[in-house]
Amino acid sequence: MAEAQHRLTTLDSGVRVVTEAMPSARSAALGLLVATGSSTEDGPVGGWSHLLEHMLFRGTASYAGDEIDRIFDAMGAELNAGTGKESTSVYSRVLDVHLERAFDVMADMVWRPRIDEDDLANEREIVLEEIAMYEDDPQDLVFDLLGEAVFGDHPLGRPVIGTRDTVSGARAEALRAFHAARYVPGDVVVAAAGSVDHDRLVELVRAAEARGAEGRRAPAPPAPPSAAGGGVRRFLARPTEQVHVTLGGLGLARDDERRYALRVLDVVLGGTTSSRLFREIREKRGLAYQVLSFHSQFAGTGHVGVYLGTRPENLSVAVGLVGTELARLLEDGISAEELQLAKDNAEGRLVLGLESTSARMSRIGGAVLAGLPVRGVDELLERVEAVSADDVLALARELFAPERLSAAAIGPDEDAFRSAIEPVLPALAEAA
Numbered sequence: 001m002a003e004a005q006h007r008l009t010t011l012d013s014g015v016r017v018v019t020e021a022m023p024s025a026r027s028a029a030l031g032l033l034v035a036t037g038s039s040t041e042d043g044p045v046g047g048w049s050h051l052l053e054h055m056l057f058r059g060t061a062s063y064a065g066d067e068i069d070r071i072f073d074a075m076g077a078e079l080n081a082g083t084g085k086e087s088t089s090v091y092s093r094v095l096d097v098h099l100e101r102a103f104d105v106m107a108d109m110v111w112r113p114r115i116d117e118d119d120l121a122n123e124r125e126i127v128l129e130e131i132a133m134y135e136d137d138p139q140d141l142v143f144d145l146l147g148e149a150v151f152g153d154h155p156l157g158r159p160v161i162g163t164r165d166t167v168s169g170a171r172a173e174a175l176r177a178f179h180a181a182r183y184v185p186g187d188v189v190v191a192a193a194g195s196v197d198h199d200r201l202v203e204l205v206r207a208a209e210a211r212g213a214e215g216r217r218a219p220a221p222p223a224p225p226s227a228a229g230g231g232v233r234r235f236l237a238r239p240t241e242q243v244h245v246t247l248g249g250l251g252l253a254r255d256d257e258r259r260y261a262l263r264v265l266d267v268v269l270g271g272t273t274s275s276r277l278f279r280e281i282r283e284k285r286g287l288a289y290q291v292l293s294f295h296s297q298f299a300g301t302g303h304v305g306v307y308l309g310t311r312p313e314n315l316s317v318a319v320g321l322v323g324t325e326l327a328r329l330l331e332d333g334i335s336a337e338e339l340q341l342a343k344d345n346a347e348g349r350l351v352l353g354l355e356s357t358s359a360r361m362s363r364i365g366g367a368v369l370a371g372l373p374v375r376g377v378d379e380l381l382e383r384v385e386a387v388s389a390d391d392v393l394a395l396a397r398e399l400f401a402p403e404r405l406s407a408a409a410i411g412p413d414e415d416a417f418r419s420a421i422e423p424v425l426p427a428l429a430e431a432a
Helices: 048-058 065-074 096-111 117-135 138-151 164-168 172-182 198-210 259-271 276-284 312-332 336-353 357-370 377-385 389-399 414-421 424-431
Strands: 006-010 016-021 027-034 078-083 088-095 188-194 233-237 243-250 291-297 302-310 406-411
Touching (some): 088 096, 096 198, 117 164, 117 172, 243 414, 259 302, 259 312
Parallel strands (some): 233 406
Antiparallel strands (some): 027 088, 291 302
């Protein structure tokens, strides 16, 4: 079967429309992606991209908020949105016969939201509840704590959700100006995959632009951190039953060709139930329910690390095993068998993850928004297959070099955390 091909059109305004037709599909996934997220925010407006995303559902120039819900319910469709460090997206999956109706509503949400003070007052309270819920979950909160340690004052180190002060300070007039400065055609990608006619979607986007999109560019995000300074420790004292520990540092930028080796490294280290950390710490020792490695990629930089949650009495041993496994990786690298298993896993997850129209839409839309080439699945598989054991070892030694690493934890005893984490770095230095 021939691989699906994407089509890309850039309109005069700067809006990019990218599609991937899937002839066997009867549905279409549709997304409007905007290049604005927490990395484009300065201190006083921290979290406003996320707050604005909430407000898109409160109504538009043409549709009331409850009307939007009824329209998508009547189509049997899904409508959702999300905000990240570098982008905000509104997305849906609909039967192909409803694509034009769905786009009409979603375009109105993105370019002509009704942001009034009464609705905003209510939505502020909802987001404040979301912040409270988030702060009650140390397993999530500890990742932002590590982000602060790794990125410092850079916006990438701030929580996407914002803070109580920044959210409480938002007012309708200011949020409307925030929207006007960021939801601009040059920073919007319209993406669709499935049963979709590219030329017809381009016509729909042109019509939507005529109703309210202005041809400006949003503020550029700040330059990424230029140095990988580690050694920072962050601790938040909480009377938790587990200690939640993260160790990590700067990673790879989203356009770094070594990202395929990073996928393989993640599989080997802690990305699966057969990974080194999972097998050694959970399966063999029973010291954690969850232990994993992770990575994120941004413009110009990235983030890598490991996480585990364990009871206080197991903290020293569990963290020591993380150090042991990292040191073994940096010293010996990986075997040919591990390499092939990891590549098979990465390739399988890549292909299986692209079976749905939603995944295809997210892939092509995200690539275009980030300025990356939209590569076919076969090409992606070839790049993963080309990764060597030497590639993985060199990358591990760079990213997990002890001088690059910082640590963060949430739990009842800061001294115990510091005592557990400090012996890890000398062992890594000796191995590297």
